Ligand SMILES: NC(=O)C1=CN([C@@H]2O[C@H](COP(=O)(O)OP(=O)(O)OC[C@H]3O[C@@H](n4cnc5c(N)ncnc54)[C@H](O)[C@@H]3O)[C@@H](O)[C@H]2O)[C@@H](O)CC1
């Protein structure tokens with residue numbers, strides 16, 4: 001399992017390693033600089049390298065790299081941006097070593113208020129020499145505000161000159177301008193070929209748009225003690241990898257019957273929305289559930305029977321079509337005959353928010369209070385949840401309830417907008433988890449999964465999955481895994497991973513442009529072939 005930290009957590013881990021564990025800051029820095037320099041030497045023959053340094057420890061890494069590369073036959077040019085009075089002690093130390101080597105001019109560029117950005121850029125232009133490698137060591141995890149003035153000009157010149165001379169761009173620790181927690185860019189930002197990041201990957205490097213700033217992010221071990229990660233506020237973000245997916249999936253019982261592999265009840269669809277029920281149910285079967293029941297309005301009977309004859313259909317009448325008694329009767333049937341057989345329930349895809357949908361959600365939530373059955377709440381059921389204002393959600397929803405909002409639904413659940421939710425996905429996810437106390441799967445280009453105790457970031461998937469019905473497929477995958485016996489938390493995390501990996505398989509065959517939700521179901525089979533164990 002790969003672990004990621006926010007910038008603040010990384011600084012806490014650094015501080016603990018230095019102050020409590022007693023590891024010298026300069027030892028960590030030497031290893032960091034060596035890793036980055038070695039990467040450069042492994043991909044390029046000695047030549048000319050240009051290094052843009054700030055005055056913090058990221059800049060100090062850049063100076064240490066200059067020393068190492070110079071000792072290895074590189075011609076080095078450094079532009080130091082900022083005020084020397086702000087330099088850290090590590091920076092001054094690294095500079096003193098360069099001075100003793102008498103080889104490296106460090107050209108300073110001071111912050112001053114009397115220049116506008118254009119003037120800064122033309123002055124900087126002379127410092128940025130043609131080189132085969134461009135290194136960005138301006139800001140690391142210490143970036144604390146929007147980039148402006150000389151720093152903005154320095155970044156823009158760096159990008160432009162790098163492009164002009166076709167240089168290989170290396171960002172030290174993180175692309176300058178990228179927020180290490182949110183993945184948002186603050187003013188100006190470096191676009192590099194690779195980020196060489198130290199100790200742990202930073203969450204912001206894997207969330208978008210941050211994840212698009214470099215082609216590659218390489219995490220280097222710099223000798224930080226393993227315990228450091230336990231001395232940070234909150235929890236690190238865990239990223240499931242293929243080997244973890246294999247472990248979590250386990251092996252399928254060779255002598256199992258359809259009862260062994262769980263029954264999923266899917267309450268989904270409304271007039272014109274049969275597809276949502278179909279995709280959820282198809283995905284539940286394709287992920288291995290033994291039986292799938294669909295509870296849906298009568299109007300969807302024919303189409304669902306034709307599309308998925310394997311499913312058990314329970315067709316219900318719209319409230320307007322039946323008497324009050326008949327309505328009570330059909331709800332009692334579901335409560336007494338259908339829900340008790342479920343090993344996992346999905347409610348919401350294409351359900352609508354009408355009175356019947358509301359009653360169905362009430363019934364399922366009531367069921368959840370007395371039964372230990374994992375429930376995936378999605379789409380319209382989330383919209384209905386957002387309309388409720390007078391219940392204590394954390395008490396009402398248990399730890400085996402899984403909410404799967406996209407940014408629009410997340411915004412509604414938190415009385416905000418889709419735009420805000422997408423921009424501050426981590427913050428919104430944290431607030432949602434606090435509000436409802438259950439498992440929150442906040443879907444976007446990168447999906448964040450939060451539980452009471454753990455935080456996960458999913459790294460599979462691609463833009464082709466931004467297509468109608470993709471979320472419906474996810475509900476079926478998660479419920480299917482839960483029905484087969486995985487804990488609700490593992491079902492949610494593995495389900496999101498599997499769904500993304502299925503999307504990656506579909507993209508290989510169809511391209512992200514032309515893949516549709518159904519292709520994800522084919523993708524699921526391919527991924528399951530790769531990760532399922534051959535033997536018990
Ligand atoms: N021993 C350590 O602490 C280690 C630190 N390392 C490096 O140190 C970095 C962190 O160093 P620092 O904490 O000194 O932080 P940074 O070097 O990332 O930047 C901090 C400096 O930038 C200034 N600053 C922040 N935002 C700004 C903005 N928008 N405009 C202008 N100035 C701005 C701050 O005032 C401060 O002077 C890591 O990213 C990593 O590269 C590594 O060498 C590993 C070991």
Ligand SMILES: [K+]
Nearest residue numbers: 136139174176
């Ligand atoms: K940097």
